[in-house]
Amino acid sequence: MSAGNSTPYxxxxxxxxxxxxxxxxxxxxxxxxxxxxxxxxxHFRDEDSRDIKEVAYRYQEQWGKNICL
Known part of the structure; x- marks a missing residue:
């Protein structure tokens, strides 16, 4: 088993x-x-977004816009 496969989704x-x-x-x-x-x-995550990848990237995008202001 490679190390890449042992990392949780x-x-x-x-x-x-x-x-x-x-x-x-x-x-x-x-x-x-x-x-x-x-x-x-x-807290950003809504009821429909249970995919951690989607939540992480959507939050990062919003956070990045706010920090650049």
């Missing part, structure tokens, strides 16, 4: 979005930033 997408947000925001407290980011992403 959506984890790679979630980590990519979290890392990108962290690099863009350059927070002083990275653990606190990530905690807040994931908490807000969980």
């Amino acid at each position: 959506g984890v790679k997408s979630l980590l990519e979005c979290m890392c990108r947000a962290t690099l863009l925001a350059q927070p002083d407290d990275i653990p606190e930033f990530m905690s807040t980011y994931v908490d807000k992403m969980a």
